[in-house]
Amino acid sequence: MNIHTGRYTASQHDRQSRLLWTLTAVVIINVPHFLHVPPWVTATLIAACLWRYLLEVRKRKLPSAWVRVPLVFAAFAAVLASYRGISGIEAGSALLIIMLALKLLETKQSRDLTVVTLIGWFLMFSVLLREQEMWAIPYILLGSGLALAALIQTRRAGPVLKPAILLRQTAVIMLQAAPIMIALFLLFPRIESPFWALPTAGSSARTGLSDTVNPGDISSLSQSDAIAFRVTFDGAVPPPADRYWRGPVMGYFDGRQWSWGDRGLRASTAQRSSAEEPVYTYELTLEPHGRQWLLALETPLNWSDEKAFLTLDLQLIASQSIGQRIAYQARSQPRAPSTRSELPRYLGAMKFLPQNSNPKTLQLARQLRSESVSDSDFIDKVLSKFRTEEFFYTLTPQRLGANPVDEFLFGSREGFCEHYASALAVMARAAGIPSRVVTGYLGAEQNPLADYWIVRQSDAHAWTEIWLNRRWVRVDPTAAVAPERIEYGLEEALSDADITVGRAIMGTTLISQALLSWDLVNAYWNRWVLAFGPEAQQLLLGSIGIKEPSKQHLIIFMIVALSIIIAILAWYLRVSITPVNDPVRRYYDEFCRRLQKAGLIRRPDEGPATFSSRVGQQRPDLRAEVGIITHSYLQLRYENFENNAAQTDFISRVKRFRPRQRKG
Amino acid sequence: MIVGTAVFGDLRRRLAQRNRDWLKKRQGPDGLSVTLHRRRIYILPTKAGLMYGAVVFLLLLGSLNYANNMGFVLTFLLAAIGLVAMHHCHNNLSDVTLTFVAAEPVFAGQDAQFEFVMDSHGSRWQLELGWDRGTEVTVDAEGNERVRIRLPLPTKRRGWIPCTRVGISTSYPLGLFRAWAWVYMDLHALVYPQPVATQAQLAPASPDREQQGLRGLGDDEFSELREYRRGDSIKHIAWKSAASHGRLLVKEYREGGQMPLWLDWNHVAAADTEARLSALTRLALDADKNQNVYGLRIPGAVVPPSRGKQHLHHCLRELAVFGTGGKPE
16 A cells, blocks of 8 residues: 655656647647638648647747747738638638647646637637538537547646546546536527627638529539438428429619519518419428528418518518528418519519610510510510520530620520520510519429438529519420420430539439438438527427426526436436445444544554454453454454344444443 | 735635634534545635636537537537536545544654545545645545555644644546535644754763763663563564463563663753753654663653663653643643
8 A cells, every 4th residue: 555645746748648638639629620721720730739749748948928929920910811801700710720829839837738628629619610510429529528538637636647547537527418418408598599790601601592693603503412401391292393492583683693682572461372272381401501581482371480571572581691500391382373463663673674785685575575466475485486496505604795695695595594584584674574583493302211302502493483464474494495404303404514523423323322311311410400499499398298488497497407417417426436235344334433432443554353452451341342243243244244143133232332431 | 015915914814714713613523534525525616617617608609699509519518528527526525534544753844744544435536635735645546445645744843733624625527626625633743852963961870880871782681571562672572482472572671780871951051942852852862873771851751761762752752742731642
């Protein structure tokens, strides 16, 4: 048995080991950042880590303030120059990484290493602001585990732990923390509106529909396999020709591009539905796109998000930008009657064309209109022009100049959906017919492994709506040029040369199977983990009988749940250190306690026999009884383990044993 | 300014004393063996713990603002780790048994060593033991191992010095919380006077025996056998008789072969009482080293001539407690 004397002072080996653990944790936490920040930021952090470690190994002094302070300014300037500012998640992360690197150069004590670890956790959070894929969970667990291990090592008042013991301690803490974390995740009251404005996405703009349509926008979007949203139909699934997912409506044309303008006027009356036509009910999990519009199957009748509203041009608009994945239910009727009165001013605006732009198109339109008997006839003539003449449907059309519609109709004659939709709308306006361009998605791919549908960015589409016979009518000019696009999707409609390599690979069944399985897992992830918000929380509590919980209810419920978990944890910890229940031992301890009260204290180095003989010498009056009790204790302990009669006798003797304090 | 600091310092001292008294009253005095129950363990976050809490709070604000579920996962994981760490910290201290073993006497100026043993069920980590001011010893106790601990207490004066209280604390596992407990055992260590060399000679009982400073063991006259006592030299054990009697017997020598030396208060020239005691201490140590038979004669106490460790301790104890009123052992 060693005698412990003296306070712990850190050895060279301890310091080195602590530093190494902390550096490892910090570097691994930052790996996802390395893919996004400029290379010099990564290089700075790695260099700082290596430099610091070398200084420790070689027992050199840390760089003085004369070196560090200029480095801080230089790094700050470099971040400013790289990002033209320090606002936004990307620039903020880069700045934090640089600060961390420079902090490393002045870490002397374990307290400094603690600060480094805490900065590491901030950086992990900034990774999570950008990346929410499923790997975020293993990333959080691995990164936090390493940081935790580093913290255990650095905060230890004692020599560093061996890796096996360290890992066990880390794992125990993580495992015990897990249920508390889950309870907090499910029950902590969520808020619906942010405290402060969300920084704009900056350079990390997300793929998705835009609030303007330029020739070439949607064709470039179509080359992305990214998911736009996933849909689960409750009951019937609409036929392919009715799978128009309505997004932003473009009503303003400046001669070159169509734009969204504003989010439009809120519709004052509910959308009417027709009793004969089918209604589809579905749940949609929308990927974040940073804009305010929601996607819905045409024409939305009602939806679960109470703050969202329908505009006069039938766009579904959310109360704020979609910065996170959200899920909502909706009901739509593709063939809903769209007769409604429109404001004359609005219809006037939908007829507006800028002067002096696309003159040839205007002339052609006026000519065709004069040849037509009605507005509908005019539209048919335009469509048959697209169908009968040499127009091509391609993902890679020529670039167009100042009068894109003229150049398209009379020059290149090749284009994607937005070229045709735009040309048709301009022709209609030139003929005095109100028209607008609608963007959204067309189609959906079913995941055969589960009952849900995937809509990708490659399904992005643009079509036209024309005011005919006092109602808005959807006219999809792409159908005239490439009818396969509507029925069978993009790949069928494109020539082979247009299909990119990536999409060709997806065609092989095995890989596409694997990709679909992966997407299934991701879909569950998105639906049940990432889209867990205030509404899902209410649903969860509702399902266990707490209807319409208020914030106060939630807080009380959370505290109760946490108390229960912590009580279980505390009980578990206690149980693990309580000795086995041994009545013989317990009563012998009681016996010693009674003797102690009488002033006879068993020294720690005394065995029962020596203690008994010493008591016998000091207190002859107790010699007999103490001798008997000690003797039977030793018998029960070391010779005769399971003698119940002897045990009962021993216990009753101890109970009767009441030594008195010696007088005087 | 200086007055202000002094007032504040005084106030702080008095508050600290009050706090100590209150704690002691609340817990009551302790026996020589104390098991730390949950009710006497205190716990508070450390500076690092407050920093950690601030980080968790900021992450919570960020997660709420961005409605970022992965952010929530990280935030709540950290919060849960903090809670778990708090429980581990508290548990690490509870049910630890601290038992006093002994405090070996030392000379003034040396550190008195209070020896304890610590028992626990299960492993304990980073236990820090000390007096009022900070940690003296850091211990890891793996498994059910019994741990021996020696706590040094610096001494200046001779006599019985009390230990104020034993602090036992831990910041295991993450250093975010510190749990501690105070143990008020009634412990004293004996501090001998500091030995100081002197010119004084040992005074023999009779002037004509003055030359005989040294004496050989073989010259002694064997007188009797007696029971073994702690401190007796192994050389004096009568192994043959011990074997036949079944207990340890020691040969006793009559000191008649030689006149004993007297360490006499009045024979030592010194400036004051303390110097005199120091000188007598030195003389006693020398006499013991030379294996003389010696006695001690100071005002109020006389130790009859003898020799051996036990005797030396007896003499030194009389010197240590001289004029202090003593304290029963």
